[in-house]
Amino acid sequence: MENLIQQLINGLSLGSIYALLALGYTMVYGIIKLINFAHGEIYMIGAFVGYYVINYLGVGLIPALLLSMSFTAVLGVIIERVAYKPLRKSSRIAALITAIGVSYLLQNGMIYFVGPEVRSFPQVVENSLYTIGSFQVSKMQVLIIVTTFILMAGLQFIIQKTKMGKAMRAVSIDSQAAELMGINPDLVISFTFFLGSALAGAAGVLVGMYYNSINPMMGYAPGLKAFIAAVLGGIGIVPGAVLGGFAIGLIEVLISGYGNSMVRDAVVYGILIVILLVRPSGILGKHAKEKV
């Protein structure tokens, strides 16, 4: 039982990372129906920005998070403007291939410029353990979970309470109708990329600190799993991404804890196949009839 609670705490912190990433996938998918394959790479670059600003500017955790988030947010907008915007009218496969191209470019660009080796992330927060009853929570875990909840609350506020958030929701329901109401969809789409990429940057810094190692290939597997989390929760639905992220994090930790850690990834991919089989619209998704 104590072991289980311990695993649940670990799962919650891993799940926070997936949830942050899945939010980016789900927002972009909700608004332009594109699987943004480059999202995992943005998270990787976020981790590297965190690494460089902590090492060379000597800043603490909060400034590193903010700097990294602003860098990836701008990067996300640039990618959207340069690579995805010209493809707004073309087929979905073309956009998908471009997204893969961008992901490939960022990954190999980083390998080319910083080298493929694994680096250890500077520890700005001393990793002390809090003992509550008979289980332990590391300071890092608390930090991850708290940061994630603050960011999610912020996102929820932006989407639900601000004018821009209203515009985002309008564009994701019907982009043309939104345009007729005086909303500039291009601006809204860029803003979506801005938000999603900022969250990915934050996730990158947090994961760098949590696992203490970063490399240019680190974005691939978490990116994929976060996408699965988004599908699990219902792609395009913001609370679904959070739910899916936590679910995938918990499942992964429980399988490594109680079973074979080698099959962990296979199980996560298996979940994807099962969810596509039984409920393709996801846990929170509603079945939508396609209009002809």
Place this chain on the structure above:
Amino acid sequence: MRILNKTNGIWMILIVLSFGLLQGAILLGLIDAFYEITLVTILINMILAIGLNVIIGFSGQFSLGHAGFMAIGAYATGILTKQFPNYGGMAAGIVVGGIIAGIVALIVGIPTLRLKGDYLAIATLGVAEIIRIIILNMGDLTNGAAGLSGIPYLSTWYIGFFLAVVVLIFAANYKYSSVGRATISVREDEIAAESLGIHTTRYKTIAFVMGAVTAAIAGSIHATYFSVISPDQFNFMKSIDILIIVVFGGIGSLTGSVIAATVLGVLNVFLQPFGSFRMILYAIALISIMIFKPSGLMGTKELNISSFIRKKDKSENKKREEKVR
């Protein structure tokens, strides 16, 4: 239509001619042992690209797990030929690998291809990873992460050439068959195809299974030509390499895939010294093709010999068309 018509005859001559040219170049020493490896790599990539083109180009579905199916073929053939180091073993390997790949494709395809949208992309990505993880964990049979080595060298470039031609002819005939036309109609407009009574899931699945089986064949050649296989050869990057060939050649154009596989294969030899810079170039090329010329080199067009012939008696055709009207 007669099998021995003008078009097929010219294609036949072209195939024999290219075979003769290659054989001549090898005999004259223009293609040495090193370039022969390049040649076989090109032929393997050709088979893979044709297979992926059947999925992406004909049915309009998007598979990102092509390397996974290639791994199935490679391992099936590797394991069987190590037991039976002769051509019987290799043939059995190709058949068994093809069947397993086909069954896996069916299991993945039937649930995901019912859905519209790009679910297949993400499902196949997952499947390729699952295949890799299973291969990693199969113990002595697959030798884990170290992979299989000492697979008998059974493949020659003759076999590669022969199988590439067979796959190409098969895919071309599929494209112009009634099944192929139904598949292409699904790509063009799924709802319209459905309303014309086309079972869209079935045709998408047929194309997906065909692509998977050809990938397994390519894997079999890979295993028996290079003799060493390991799970990390068949990762996501490999799938992307094949995708790049298909996109360069033109999504939906078989001859485009053949040309692109050849051109990129030769280009790779010259770009080898640049290492990861080559990958950056490919990535930029991939993005710019999609933005500026999304149809690739050939679009959905084929290098069509019958149209050359037809041009000659165009007037005759016009008369015929008028009669139909």
